[in-house]
Amino acid sequence: MxxxxxxxxxxxxxxxxxxxxxxxxxxxxxxxxxxxxxxxxxxxxxxxxxxxxxxxxxxxxxxxxxxxxxxxxxxxxxxxxxxxxxxxxxxxxxxxxxxxxxxxxxxxxxxxxxxELSSTRIDLSSSEGITDYVFHLLRNARILHAGAEPNMVVCWGGHSINSEEYQYSKRVGHELGLRNLNICTGCGPGVMKGPMKGATIAHAKQRLVGGRYLGLTEPGIIAAEAPNPIVNELVILPDIEKRLEAFVRVGHGIIIFPGGVGTAEEFLYLLGILLHPDNADIPLPVILTGPSDSAPYLQQLHEFVGATLGETAQQRYRIIIDDPAAVAREMVKGLKEVKDFRCERNDAFHFNWLLKIEEGFQHPFDPTHENMASLQLTRDVPPHELAANLRRAFSGIVAGNVKDKGIRRIEQFGRYEIHGAPEIMKPLDALLQAFVAQHRMKLPGGRPYEPCYRVVS
Amino acid sequence: MxxxxxxxxxxxxxxxxxxxxxxxxxxxxxxxxxxxxxxxxxxxxxxxxxxxxxxxxxxxxxxxxxxxxxxxxxxxxxxxxxxxxxxxxxxxxxxxxxxxxxxxxxxxxxxxxxxELSSTRIDLSSSEGITDYVFHLLRNARILHAGAEPNMVVCWGGHSINSEEYQYSKRVGHELGLRNLNICTGCGPGVMKGPMKGATIAHAKQRLVGGRYLGLTEPGIIAAEAPNPIVNELVILPDIEKRLEAFVRVGHGIIIFPGGVGTAEEFLYLLGILLHPDNADIPLPVILTGPSDSAPYLQQLHEFVGATLGETAQQRYRIIIDDPAAVAREMVKGLKEVKDFRCERNDAFHFNWLLKIEEGFQHPFDPTHENMASLQLTRDVPPHELAANLRRAFSGIVAGNVKDKGIRRIEQFGRYEIHGAPEIMKPLDALLQAFVAQHRMKLPGGRPYEPCYRVVS
Amino acid sequence: MxxxxxxxxxxxxxxxxxxxxxxxxxxxxxxxxxxxxxxxxxxxxxxxxxxxxxxxxxxxxxxxxxxxxxxxxxxxxxxxxxxxxxxxxxxxxxxxxxxxxxxxxxxxxxxxxxxELSSTRIDLSSSEGITDYVFHLLRNARILHAGAEPNMVVCWGGHSINSEEYQYSKRVGHELGLRNLNICTGCGPGVMKGPMKGATIAHAKQRLVGGRYLGLTEPGIIAAEAPNPIVNELVILPDIEKRLEAFVRVGHGIIIFPGGVGTAEEFLYLLGILLHPDNADIPLPVILTGPSDSAPYLQQLHEFVGATLGETAQQRYRIIIDDPAAVAREMVKGLKEVKDFRCERNDAFHFNWLLKIEEGFQHPFDPTHENMASLQLTRDVPPHELAANLRRAFSGIVAGNVKDKGIRRIEQFGRYEIHGAPEIMKPLDALLQAFVAQHRMKLPGGRPYEPCYRVVS
Amino acid sequence: MxxxxxxxxxxxxxxxxxxxxxxxxxxxxxxxxxxxxxxxxxxxxxxxxxxxxxxxxxxxxxxxxxxxxxxxxxxxxxxxxxxxxxxxxxxxxxxxxxxxxxxxxxxxxxxxxxxELSSTRIDLSSSEGITDYVFHLLRNARILHAGAEPNMVVCWGGHSINSEEYQYSKRVGHELGLRNLNICTGCGPGVMKGPMKGATIAHAKQRLVGGRYLGLTEPGIIAAEAPNPIVNELVILPDIEKRLEAFVRVGHGIIIFPGGVGTAEEFLYLLGILLHPDNADIPLPVILTGPSDSAPYLQQLHEFVGATLGETAQQRYRIIIDDPAAVAREMVKGLKEVKDFRCERNDAFHFNWLLKIEEGFQHPFDPTHENMASLQLTRDVPPHELAANLRRAFSGIVAGNVKDKGIRRIEQFGRYEIHGAPEIMKPLDALLQAFVAQHRMKLPGGRPYEPCYRVVS
CATH class of the missing domain: 3.30.1850.10 (MoCo carrier protein-like)
Structure with a gap:
């Protein structure tokens, strides 16, 4: 040093x-x-x-x-x-x-x-209160621009992706930028930087002044994933759940690039919200995309959704392989619908008030053995709840394999007991194994993957 | 209709x-x-x-x-x-x-x-709390521009002045505007409008974009003195005392034109603050000005200050008769000192934090017989307190002569008993009589002025 | 001094x-x-x-x-x-x-x-060349704003009008300004200033930044009619004819206020252009307006047009008495047609290229006895030529009555001999007498009006 | 296709x-x-x-x-x-x-x-006339910003450099951009793009709006070296000499990166101007820089200048190896001197009027045998003429080795006969051989370098 x-x-x-x-x-x-x-x-x-x-x-x-x-x-x-x-x-x-x-x-x-907020009237015990809190944080950060067109595209994906996937995310950002769209990511490198970089050059080409590169982060992440220098609006939300809510409330469309287990969790979070009956009519374009080599991965994710949450869930997103311009065109089309819908319903462009987010999505899930055991993973729970539970189960299993605390829990109390129907648990297990095989979930010390749970009925 | x-x-x-x-x-x-x-x-x-x-x-x-x-x-x-x-x-x-x-x-x-404010942490029971409250109201109204040069000139004076005085106030505003200064008044017609109108034309001549015409008002006044259409920033403070504090905290210099009893009260308020020992070193240019015909009136005010508060008080302002350009030049000089002082003391340009305003100035004075009797109007009270008491006495006597409530009180309880030294009470009486003679204090029903108080020792 | x-x-x-x-x-x-x-x-x-x-x-x-x-x-x-x-x-x-x-x-x-222009390719010997010259002068002065909405309203009228007419012109300017229209005049006081002053205040009320107050003048006028300080774009055209062409090419609509003989000449110039067959379809809203007291004057002008140029000429303008808001509304309607027409014909908004201006209108008319004698003032010349000739005759007769050079010519060579039909010459004479009666044509030394011409057949 | x-x-x-x-x-x-x-x-x-x-x-x-x-x-x-x-x-x-x-x-x-220009008063037969022509082309392209700070840095160097040199030029651009300097290059890839790319990112980091990326090109080059998309101001000058004059008149400082024979010619052009006695006092910071691996190349160029033009010539530039921040700091220092000098001499910031450029530098040099034979390459010609002649000789020899026309001339008429002193011709020959060895001069068909000239006394 x-x-x-x-x-x-x-x-x-x-x-x-x-x-x-x-x-x-x-x-x-x-x-x-x-x-x-x-x-x-x-x-x-x-x-x-x-x-x-x-x-x-x-x-x-x-x-x-x-x-x-x-x-x-x-x-x-x-x-x-x-x-x-x-x-x-x-x-x-x-x-x-x-x-x-x-x-x-x-x-x-x-x-x-x-x-400011702690001393006042924020009510963190109700769903509306938490949404209000997120709104105040964002407004205080001056990122809610009244009247601005709905053109904020959230990009999710891994921050340690391979070079091909990184180049692809740049090309998608470039095509979005050429269409005057703005970019919101979670800060940091990889897919968090690629689309912003591509959009910066495209905005310059289109002589667009005032392009927005919005970074939403939280204290636990920022140290590891420092905001890249392109970010020109930065908000540090207090925790992961507030940050996820901020993404879906300020974003007008979402693009999911290949990533690791974190990205998969975010995808399940999103599906859980979109499948809520109250949100059935609310347009929010979601596109899964990647270069040719990533096609099998995206296909597998797609099949997993089909097998567990069904066709309705599959209809809330589109998959586009290796075609950045098509991604951008599809996004433009989707944003047009968002705009029409908000005008018709008189909802703000800058904050998606109408989107229903249940309280379960606003609080962290702690994967204790008890919590894991109480998850319902069967077809008789409504799809949006199933999605939420899948996300929790997925998150818990990942923790049991890779996180210090999770591994220790498993060592101490044995494998999780999960009440799940086989037609749901089998695809989940397959997905997890694929993640390991593709090095998208890194096991400590390079040891082989071994399920840290067993299914009970 | x-x-x-x-x-x-x-x-x-x-x-x-x-x-x-x-x-x-x-x-x-x-x-x-x-x-x-x-x-x-x-x-x-x-x-x-x-x-x-x-x-x-x-x-x-x-x-x-x-x-x-x-x-x-x-x-x-x-x-x-x-x-x-x-x-x-x-x-x-x-x-x-x-x-x-x-x-x-x-x-x-x-x-x-x-x-917003009622529900939170505003503490109206302390002097700092009230100042904080005024600050929040002004900031929320977005009139505090960080970094802007100290060039906000407050203009006080009557709203029902004669045509000559009105034209004069326009000419002063014109000269201020030619020097790129901004105007703050209390809204309404007369001196509240003249300087703004003059400055508007001068700003246009100087091709100044973003000229500020700040109106500070309060609910009890706005109905009678509607903001003139030139005002481009309007704040409605909750009461007279908050409004007065707003004037002296956001204004960088103050010009006092001829007016009625209200203007005289504002002048005493200002002297009370400026004479506070803590404020001795704080520069705040104050200029009394008017056309030639108003010279005797201003002279009388000046002599009253000399007789009661002394020479030190007289040194906190300058009198300039019938010379708008000289007024503006003097103000520019004074604002330069304000800027140097704030830079040196690291105080904000947009809010005069260093100015000490005692709690007595932040609360309304209710001229009951008891309150009037407890006023100390002798030379042995410090000048800034004497100024405050003079303002209260003046305000109470005016009320006793012209306001419904005041007149009724006098009818019911007899004349106020004021504990005052003759060398102070005599000039006060003379001033009041002059106001009546000059039609600057209008007695109801046109009846003759009769002192509503007697001096006791 | x-x-x-x-x-x-x-x-x-x-x-x-x-x-x-x-x-x-x-x-x-x-x-x-x-x-x-x-x-x-x-x-x-x-x-x-x-x-x-x-x-x-x-x-x-x-x-x-x-x-x-x-x-x-x-x-x-x-x-x-x-x-x-x-x-x-x-x-x-x-x-x-x-x-x-x-x-x-x-x-x-x-x-x-x-x-710049003298040394190069300007061809002042052709109509197109002169138009090109005017265009270059205006472009060089940077007053041609590509893409700006067609909202430039030309105001013509006297510069030494009475107070009532001045106040009225201010009110009209205020109503135009409230509708975000810009003002173009000939600089100087009177009607040249009133509408600009009214519009300035209205633009401030509408928070319009970038309001345009365009002054078109020429060296012979500027000394007597200095640009008022509101003018924020000034062009000095080389002579009266170039200045008139500039008015009709950059103005999108024209308002004519009461004035003197100069205003009447401008009105005849305008009719001469609008009556040209090539201009029949080109929209250009023209409004004659004034306060109630000016109604007889405007009525007389109107009747004169009817009697000499006929109903077609009368249909190219509207008369609105004492109703500033109606004038502004009518202008907004007319400008809408101008915009639609230019879009349809792909003509520029900033310069009225399509308007045909014959060479006769682009050169000064020198009222020698010979030139006056050669004017055709009969019904068998086409209306647009008759209008041009009327303007010349009118101009010559005015000169013969009020201008040094004209008076001397009459003294030297006797009265002009004008070849005119009685049905045209009688209204002309009536109009001139009315101008004298209303003090709109000032005769030197206050001597009575006496026709300086006689009609020959 | x-x-x-x-x-x-x-x-x-x-x-x-x-x-x-x-x-x-x-x-x-x-x-x-x-x-x-x-x-x-x-x-x-x-x-x-x-x-x-x-x-x-x-x-x-x-x-x-x-x-x-x-x-x-x-x-x-x-x-x-x-x-x-x-x-x-x-x-x-x-x-x-x-x-x-x-x-x-x-x-x-x-x-x-x-x-526009052909039809008018441009006088291409005098030095002043040509400078005037260049000025008009640049003004017409609206790149002369009156009053803007002198911060336009010209970057010269090869367009087909190696990856290390490209990365280095980006880093230098980044350091320049961090200091709010603007970039001017000759369009195209390589060193023409690297500094602009680096500066773009740096300007974004510094939140600088209005960063300038000026490309100066000419018709013979643009097809091969298309403007990179970062260029936001583009001027196409009519030929190479006008383009070179544009560079030195609008640039406030010049950085020379490694390049091929073209870059060497530009360097000699620059020295020829700077060595003119009239320009002795005119500050123009010139920096030669490159990564470590390019040090020998720059050193050789430096020695060549020393051997032929002497120490005075060497004092008009600085060499900085592998230190982008030092380059930028040195440039900032030099630009300060430029600013002070222009202020003192009342010269424009946007165009270097005071720089003397002799007519010889404003016309193309055609390397016929006759022209080559008439070049004076001895110590008794003044340094600035020697620099000009060296550039011509260099240019002719390069043409004789690599250009179709030049090769054919040599084949037809034999080797050039150059009247040069050995102490000048030897370093020149050494430089040319080094360029071949370093692949900076590409010989057609890969054949070995053979001098296409012989020295006569």
Missing amino acids: TSRYVINASVHPKGSLETLSQREVQQLSEAGSGSTYALFRQCALAILNTGTQIDNAKTILEAYEDFEVRIHQQDRGVRLELINAPADAFVDGHMISSTREMLFSALRDIVYTEN | TSRYVINASVHPKGSLETLSQREVQQLSEAGSGSTYALFRQCALAILNTGTQIDNAKTILEAYEDFEVRIHQQDRGVRLELINAPADAFVDGHMISSTREMLFSALRDIVYTEN | TSRYVINASVHPKGSLETLSQREVQQLSEAGSGSTYALFRQCALAILNTGTQIDNAKTILEAYEDFEVRIHQQDRGVRLELINAPADAFVDGHMISSTREMLFSALRDIVYTEN | TSRYVINASVHPKGSLETLSQREVQQLSEAGSGSTYALFRQCALAILNTGTQIDNAKTILEAYEDFEVRIHQQDRGVRLELINAPADAFVDGHMISSTREMLFSALRDIVYTEN
Whole structure:
């Protein structure tokens, strides 16, 4: 680490934190310690490393162990003092503008918003309350543009995909950008960066000023998946469920690229919502796409949906193989329907209020043996609940195979007992094995996959 | 009233109310009844009459007795339905843009802000809390522009001045505008309009885009003094004291034109603040000005200040007679000092945080016999307190002469007993008599002025 | 003249003269002498007096006899040095922006454009060539905005009208401005200023940024009718005929207010063009309007047209009395037709290419006895030629009564002999007498009107 | 060619060709044939292929042999009809905005400007006249921004460099962009694209709107080196010498990357100008830079300059190896000096008027045996003339080795006889051999290098 360059600097905010009251500044500076501080410091460090090639959170954190960020109060406003900050974030002593913006986005979302919202009327115990909370976070981050056309395309997929899949995601982004569509991803590299990069060049070609590259992240992810420098709007949601809700409420269409188990979970989350009877008439274009080599993978996912959730579920998305222009054209068509529907129903363009998201989707699922045992995975539960349960089961099994906590649980209490019908559990098992075979689920220590559950009836 | 034209219309917001949550919209629509409704309806009617020549609140209210405004909720946002609205606010069925803006400013400040702030952490029991409240109201109205140069000139003076004084205020506004300064007044006609009109033409001459014409008003005044159509930023503060605080916190300099008893009270309010020891070093240029004919009036005010508050008080302002260009040049010089001071002290340009305003100035003074008797009007109280007490005494005596409630009190309990030193009370009495003589204080029924108080020692 | 304030200053251009080649700068500086210099000096002085109340060219020229303007060459561009310039054009030593703009508009149009165009391919001997010349002057002045909506309303009328007519023109301008229409006039006071002033306030009310107040003038007029300070685009055309052509090619509709003999001539010019068979299908809304008191005057003009040019001519305009809103609504309707027509015919919005203007309209008419005698004023000439001849006859007779040169000609050679049919000459004579009676044609020395012509058959 | 996709389309101009006179449109449409047409068609085809990977002019021209472009006249303006155009230039039937812009840039520069300038006062027989011509072409293309900071950095170098050199040019562009500098290159791939790409990303990081990527090309090059899609301002100069003059007049600093013989010629051109005694005091930062592996090449160039033109010549540039940030910092420093100098001398920022360019540099050099024999390559000619002669000799020898015409001349008339001193000719020969060895000069058919000249005394 002798070659590590660091810098000390003091930066002022730009944007939403420019006009703070004295009390707000004081609250901010008080937050310069404790657990909120640790969280903010970690996010700040991730942001200051934006653009470097290291995307290993641990490595970064270790490399800049002595990094500190202090929040100072001044009559005039708030000021951040950075000590031993990565020098790459600066040019001739001045912090790069995008880095400065993101740094204050983090301060806003982690410290300010928390203070602001915690002290008031947010009701996190009801579904409406949580949606309201997500709305306030997004509005406070100034990403809800009243009146803007519905053209925000969410791109989901793996962040450690192969080069061919990455190039493909860039080409899709390019075709979306040529049609003046904006991109929203979860920040970080891989599919989170490819479409933004493609769209940036396409927007330049179309002389589009004001192209949006929206990154939605959360504290647990940002360190490992630092926002790529193209992101020009960044929101740090408090947890995974709020972040997922933000995606489906601000996105007007969703493209799913090949990815790992995380992407599959997101896909099941989405199907669970779209299959809710209240959402039957709400248009939301969903496209699964990838290069030719990814066709078998997408086909398998498709068959799994057919086998478990049925044809209705399959009709909520389209699969397009190796044809970026067709993906973009199909998306344009779908967004037209979204626009017509919102106009007709008088719903906002900037936030999908009408979409029903049940409370079950808004809270984390903890895969204890008890919770896993209580999942209903049979045909007699309605499809949208089945989708939700499948997502939970999938998530639990993945945890039991790859996560420290999950593996330890299995070691301690034995395999999960899942109450599932064979016609559902068999496809699930097949899917999991395929993920392993395709290196989309990485087992620790390279050991072979072994089911961490058994089906009971 | 047979020739009265009315129109029914439905309007959508533009600006800060475009992105509301469903809960916020619901709260708004619930406010469509009760006392908040009455207040909002009255302000709305005043705004819809902007630009007409009638500035008599009572006449307007009577002319449009059947006017109604309904707040509707839609998934997409809020919508106002107007019934029997004055037709002058519309062109070929479309509401004039500035009227629409002001209408939603009123909705924002009266209904939305009230809801928002009442439910949360505003602490109206401390001086800091009140300042914080004023800050939040102003920030929510988006009038605090971070980084903008300190060039907001507050103009105070009468709203029913003579034609010569009106023309003079226009000429001063013109000279201010030629130097790219912005104008803030209390809305309404007279001195509230003259400087804005002059500045508008001057800004056009200087090709200045984005000139600001800020109107600060309150519900009790707006009906009688409707915002003139030049106002392009409107804030409705909840009461007179909040409005006065807003003036001195957002204004970078203050010009006082001839006016009535109200203007004199504002002048005493200002001196009370500026004489506070904590504010001794804070620059705030104050200029008293008027045409030649107003010189004796300004001279008298000046002598009154000298006789009661002393030379130190006189040094906080300058008097310039009949020279608009000199007024503007002096203001430019003063604003330069304000800028240097704020830079040096790191204070915000958009809000004068450093100015000390004691709690006594933030609450209304009720001139009961008891309150009047407890005022200390002697040389042994510090000047800033004496200024505050003088303002209260002045205000109480005016009330005792011209206001219904005040007159009735005097009739019931006899004259006020004021504990004042003769060297202070005599100049006060002289000033009051001069106001009457110059028709600047109008006694009901044209009866002669008779002191409603007696001095006790 | 002891109280006259003057200033010496040096100003740099802004706008089209910012990027000049060295050769262009050299040509400009060479023009700092000779007849072009005299012309430029005169226009510059008029512009520097913009906004003052003196609108008497002679007075201004005499008051600033020692005013000089020098054109300097610098590697970096051109610079104007002003010596003994009116101090009113400056604020604290800095020239007012609009004045600076207009000054360089004059330099551009008088010096630069002349150089530019004279040396090249302009063909002033053909009708197309003259139109091309007008087009180049306007494009070089950057007033042709490709793609802008057809909403430029030309306002014609007297510059020394009575107060009632002035107020009325302001009200009409206000109603036009409320409908987002732009104003084009001939600069100067009276009807040239009223509609612009009304529109300025209306545009502010509608929050319209970029409202256009286009002034078209020529060197012979500008000194007497200095551009009012609201004008934000100024073009100095080389003579009256080019200026008239500019009006009808850039205007999308025309409003004629009461005026003097000049306005009547403009009206006949317009009818002459509109009655040309090639222009029969080309929409161009024309409205004659005035306050109630002006109704008889407009009625008389209308009857004169009916009696001489017939009903077809009367159908090319509408008369609306004392109803500004109706005028604006009618104009909006007419502009809609203009837009539809141009779209259909693929003609530009910014220049009325399709309008046929015969060469006779593009050259000045010199009212010699010979020229007057050769005018055909009978029913057997086509209406558009009759209109042209009427305009010439009218112009000649006015000159014979009021202009130095004309009066001397009559004194020398006796009355004009005009070959006219009685049914045309009688209404003409009646019209002229009415103009005298209404003080719209001012006879020198207040002597009574006496026809300066006799009709021969 | 079965897989070739073509499209027919009709496009309207945007930008400078929006407001044309009828005569101008007619002239344009007449140019739709003859040699100007052939030139325009070729450029149009190159532009329509922008962004594809094929950079072989011949291949493109053959692939779209049936491509046609027709210029149509409409009252409203000009319209281009494209037949059998490459489909890649369109998205869902709409031409990509940047392509449309460049297409009309070509029309403007090749057809319109030619017409415009040929018919007028351009004097191509004097040095000042040629400079004036270049100025008018650039101004007409609207790339001269009055008042903009001097921050246009010209990047020269090879268009077929190796991958390492390409990556390095991107990194340099990135560092320049981070410091808000703009990029000007000669269009095409390689070093012409690398710095623009790097700067684009850096400008996005710095949130810089309005970054400039200026491409200067000429008809003989554009087909082989199509403008890369990042170029947002394109000018097609009429020939190589005008293009070189444009570079040094609009660029505020120059960076030279490794390249082939063309780059070496440009370097000698630049030195020839900078060594002129009149230019001795004029600052123009010049930096030679490349990755580590290119160090020997740059060193050799440096030594050649030292051996032939001497130390004074070496002091007009700096060499920086493998340090993009240092290059950018050095450039920032140099641009500061340029700015100070121009301010002091009152020279324009947008065009380097003060730079003396002798007529010899403004005309092509034809390497006949006679011309080659008359070159003076001895120490007794002044350095700036020696530099000019070296460039000519170098250019002639390269032609004699690689160009059809040159090779044929040598075959026909034998080797060139060059009158040169050995201390100059030896380094020249060494340089040429090194270029061959490094594959920077490609000999036809892979045959070995053999000097095509002999030195005579």
